[in-house]
Amino acid sequence: MILDWKRIIAAILALAAAGMLFAWSGLLDIRASTGHWRVTDWFLHWVMRSSVRTASLGTEPPAFTPAMLPLAAGHYEIGCAGCHGSPAMPRPAAAANMLPPPPDLKDVAGSWSDAELFEIVRHGVRYTGMPAWPAVGREDEVWAMVAFVRAYPQMNTTTYRRLAAFSATQSRDFAHLMKTCEGCHSSERLDQTSLIPQLTGQSETYLRDSLKAFVSRKRPSGVMQAALSQTSDEDRGNLAAYFARQTTPERSGPFSGTIDRGRTLAEVGDKARGIAACAACHDRADINPAYPRLAGQPAAYLENQLRLFKAGIRGGGPFADVMTQAVAGLSGEDIRALAAYYGASRN
């Protein structure tokens, strides 16, 4: 028999048609209950590990701080524990029968580098049920989660409960909703190193605008998007009103040399570098309530938000673009100084 091009093409077409016919017949089972063949299982994992390894090349992890843990733990409880389980709750039986089953992070965390975990948490994994981070641009949130996964194998139930606090976002009961918010945002849980903002002391307008911006993704945040995913417009309106009514406890942060620099920038600005005074819009009595109050917010939160504004990915309510323009001239050092100043300011 002569092997010529015509016959080769005809054979390929026939094979493709046979494959389609087989798929159409339904004889191929896609049951999770029976699992993969071992060779398929090996191949899929091998592809995944190789892909993650290559995609994470060149990713440099930032320094991990303890303040990353509460931010990530609150989100883990809402978004991740339902499949992976948590130190406070074994992996749910329903999730254990997924194919592949979501691994217990205690067992697998050690087999990935920080950069690889970042890649997986940020982008998810196809064909496995592992979703991508809801706001892919928020690398800071993803890194917080990586820091959390690193600490996860050593985490006991008490530590986890303390970090993740209370979550009942699926409840329709306002008291439960409010407790869920306070699980992360409560003043007692926050200090100068927190990446989580304090809600008390803000105007209802600002809180309502922000919640709306999270839901509409105008202010991208995987953590807040997941936290608000089960709330209604009415819930959010009530939450904004509730937190606007709360009084803020007196708190002062550690004073340092950068405070004076921050104060000058905040009150006077820097004409030569085109930096306007923050105080013209923030923390004034007669100002537009859509502008947030800054005094007494955790310095680390302020620093992170200013960085996001500077990078052009913070977003927010209707006035967010005004702030994007306002931070354009700030250097990294200015940002630290301003965060330190407002963090240390009394409310």
Place this chain on the structure above:
Amino acid sequence: MVPGELGFVRHLALGLRRSISESLEGRTQGEAPTILRYLLPFTALILVGCGGQQSALDPSGEESEAVYRLFIVMVIGGVAIWLGVSALYIYAARHRQTSWPPAQASALIGWGGVAFPVVVLLALLGYAVWLMPVVRPWNSLAGTDGAIEVTGEQFWWRIRYPGVNGNPAFETANEIRLPVGQPATFSLDATDVIHSFWIPALGGKMDMIPGRTNFLTLTPKRTGIYRAPCAEFCGTSHAYMAFSVVVMEQEDFEVWRRRQISGHERSADQGWELMLRHGCLGCHSLRGEKIGGATAPDLTLIGARHSIGAGTLANTAENIARFIRSPVSVKPGAKMPAFDMLPQREIDDMARYLGGLK
């Protein structure tokens, strides 16, 4: 200087325009050649562009007059030489068919090709050099204390009048006012990129270079309003960066200066409340108010200025509102954020308030 002489081009243009309108109405007396009848309107159209508030051919200051004189002398000289050379060429081509003896030819080349250009060019150069002290009065550099500071920023002009004769200094933006007949020295600087200071009707240009201060002295001779464009490409809105120059009688200028110094007179107005509420004074200032930023143009008495957005729009409340709503759609690259999230009513209130600050 005969006053009429300087408006030579302008008078020519006006005369031509009159003759065009007459010819269009069929009232011309003599029979002009057909080609002239068709050419004249176009020439006139081009020439009327020589007048107006942004023209170096319609000078209103000593320095620009000197430049204008130089221009006219150079043009007349150039035209005369061109006519001479053309005549010579026609003569050589049409009338003289025999070749020149070598000695005569050498003499012609020596006189006509070397001596004549050297003498003529030296004369014109000498005239230009003789004019230079008027165009660039270096001698006045000794006294730059009272210089008006002008700083070019993308894409507007920060203007600071120094304190003189017991009057305090004050800052304004995008409009310079000068008393007629008095030399005014400008101290020129820039914050971001190179801009160039040019008031065509009065004189210039002089580059504004970040980190370096240049000086320029100009003497306005006629009252009026002139336009001064940025004369060095400085970014996306270079074409929308201009300022107005108002040359006034001395008494009027003093009234204006006093008014500027007394600053902003606050009135109980919804527009004023809104400006405070939205933080406008974080970047702009109204002289005399406790809060006030310095990163954007000063707005004190902005209603009295001749344009909005540094020579971009006519100064009307509608245009101020348009600018507040979306600065970049008026001026690409402007640093002011858009306030299009505000209700139109609030923007209109602020625009009306600002327009009323006169």
